[in-house]
Amino acid sequence: MTQNIKPTHFRSEGDVNTTPARQAWNASMDDERAQALLKRDSEVFLHQAMSTPCLDTLEAAEGIYIQDATGKKYMDFHGNNVHQLGYGHPHVIKRVQEQIAKLPFSPRRFTNETAIECAEKLTQICGGELNRVLFAPGGTSAVGMALKLARHITGNYKVVSLWDSFHGASLDAISVGGEACFRQGMGPLMAGVERIPPAVSYRGAFPVADGSDVHYANYLEYVIEKEGGVGAFIAEAVRNTDVQVPSKAYWKRIREICDKHNVMLIIDDIPNGLGRSGEWFTYQAYGIEPDMLCIGKGLGGGLVPISAMVTKDKYNTAEQISMGHYTHEKSPIGCAAALATMEAIEQDGLLGKTRADSQFMHEKLMEMKAKYPVIGDVRGIGMLWGIELVTDHEAKTRAYDEAEAVLYQCLNNGVSFKVSQGNVIQLSPPLIITREQLTEALAIFEQAIAKVCKDFNYF
Template sequence: MKTHAPSLSQRALACEGDTNTSPSRERWTAAISDTATQALLEDDSRYFLHQAMSTPCLDALESAEGIYLTDVAGKRYMDFHGNNVHQLGHGHPEVLAAIQNQLATLPFAPRRFTHQTAVDCAKALTAIAGGELNRVLFAPGGTSVIGMALKLARFITGHYKVVSLWDAFHGASLDAISVGGEACFREGMGPLMAGVERIPPPVSYRGALPSQDGSDLHYADYLEYVIEKEGGIGAFIAEGVRNTDVQVPSRAYWQRVRDICDRHNVMLIIDDIPNGMGRTGHWFTHQAFGIEPDILCIGKGLGGGVVPMAAMLTKDQYNLAAQVSLGHYTHEKSPIGCAAALATIRVMEEQQLLAKVQDDAAYLSGRLRTMKARWPIIGDVRGMGLLWGIELVTDRTTQARAFAAAEQVMYRCLELGLSFKVSQGNVIQLSPPLTILRDDLAQALDWVEQAIAEACEQHYQGLIG
């Protein structure tokens, strides 16, 4: 059998998150002294197929509650990663109670049947989405929803071509990596879905097409240029805010994109799978920009951090594919998934979490900008709601990425009790549960600054003269 040696650099593999095969990871693993943890990690490595960013694993967990993960040795980590499912933290009691109640009555429903929990969930989603997004289709995961959205756009427009953004992540299936913009996921996969045109994302720091005034409107103009030159474009797919390394476009950018899609009869698909359900201080990210997509893809946090659950929302005018199986998933109207989603919405409303997130965002912004002024290794801070990125550089003028420092900061924070991921090799991404208390948020930021200070002093003493 032919085997393939790794051909991607560590930098390429770090596009979506931190790597699990670096020398730093090896040192971390070698330092684990707990025998039960060692045994479990060895068994995991023995029985699971290895892949980037998972097996081999970082640690072995025993429990998860609220903002904390607890490993088998009793060490607790504040979870500022959570794979973006932990909007309500882990094991929220109201979500668990809703799931247990549903399990006792209707644990599963075949596709051909409906039930009250599914209908209630669809109603609730259309209510918080507002506008014209009044049609729903459920699926067991976000990647599946991306596939459904692409199929619906093809059916509605009659065009198979799609425009997407470089560096975007829309899932790891073959159709999702076809429209995704991270080359590391396409490496060695051979021919993928035809008709995908990628354009530069609207990046204000280190952008491919920087403007003198800092505006990102010209990135939208590039979309129109490609639509007009290529022809036959059916859809434009993008995240409202890029989750991995936290890129926040301007309101003006999204307003222009919406106008361009309208004028050219291109369907706008917004992937809000990682950031929906309140992460940005709005139910869904597009609401922060005053626009409405033709198709909205949500997932991850929709299941309350417990049940895999996702949904595609679209407009009544696109309810035209009755003879097409857009999803056809076994768990299409999962009772327990719908129960978890309903409980998640209820908790967010009762605890007024959207307002809390916006208040937390102001605090986070102030803390991070003060940190940036103190430590020149920080080239940029950016974010909204409870999604923030800290970009580390070796030189603010050249914006050279500080790979070693970012990795050091991550592992030092893990030692202190804080878990997050590093994206693009040098961006510290912070995504705490929306329920986090201010004291815990302050403690986490203290740890981040401590780790950044240590890395700065060790690697870049010239920066702190």
């Protein structure tokens, strides 16, 4: 089992790429061309945490697979959350190619039919009162627009967010984010941010015997009343990184508190939107509606970067303010990709498929939990699952080395995923994955778990 581990906040976002295990993985690549490409990458790109050095080099991506320079394929169970449709979906490619040939760019002060159709379709699948859209190049920008609009609407600049949350890597986004690794060494950030503990079922800050989580929502009201001047509460409906799934009662209470105190509820569905929960958007699984919705990543079908902030008609009051002012504000190519993505999800029946696959994954993972003592918790929704590895079930001690060993064995056997918080295996496969492929991937994962239990003396 793990010995003498001194975890740091740098474990919070993903697997650590400077450990001996990563160095051993890099050294194991005996292909000269791959090593040469990795060397060139290291020499030309500015190094940064969690992406340097790279895991491998890629030459192709199709369906659920990414393929490296040697021809090795990985089932991609991470995909930076752009891969709801996998890679190279024919409908998305067709629509984008047609758009490039017709209208490749639209200056910001002009509009175009594709952008209008995309916005109309987006408001249709949001339903309810969410019927006003602004597009942007990426999810971080959508969050920035929502924060600005909340200030304009409420006249209050303070924001409440959750510890360990991620809302983007720009200065305003890391200001409201809850992960210390992104704020490290950055100096003064955006003023007026308060953070509260998330509703965590397995190792929460304020656990209760019955496992309920509404008291975490009540803490939001406590902070709003004590702090004053709060204009917005921002959170993911389900946290993507280490997969935290609050109850419906929690979100119902959050909505009530925001309404009572005139606080804008901003739901960040950038990684989980477009079907990953089994609904178009994750908040829909909870029966609530935010004041603002931020989406991105998978909106472009794994092909084109595009995001959106969606809000209500009653908040369409900022005509004298430049909310986004982005060059690609109504990108015909981006909107063609987004429109095709929504069409493909409908045409392929992926929402219903995701709900069925979710039940299958839950059953298989719970069987593993009962069998392998290194698994402390299994939680998830739709096609987003977190498997938390621990060295001790009572103390819930994070199994850092074990999680890393599982990661690299699965990579060796052709399954790629992310590790969050240093010990949570996050599995988020493409929604298009077949049951046979899903079964194969889970078998590879179970083999790795079994080997780790043996190697680390859990049996």
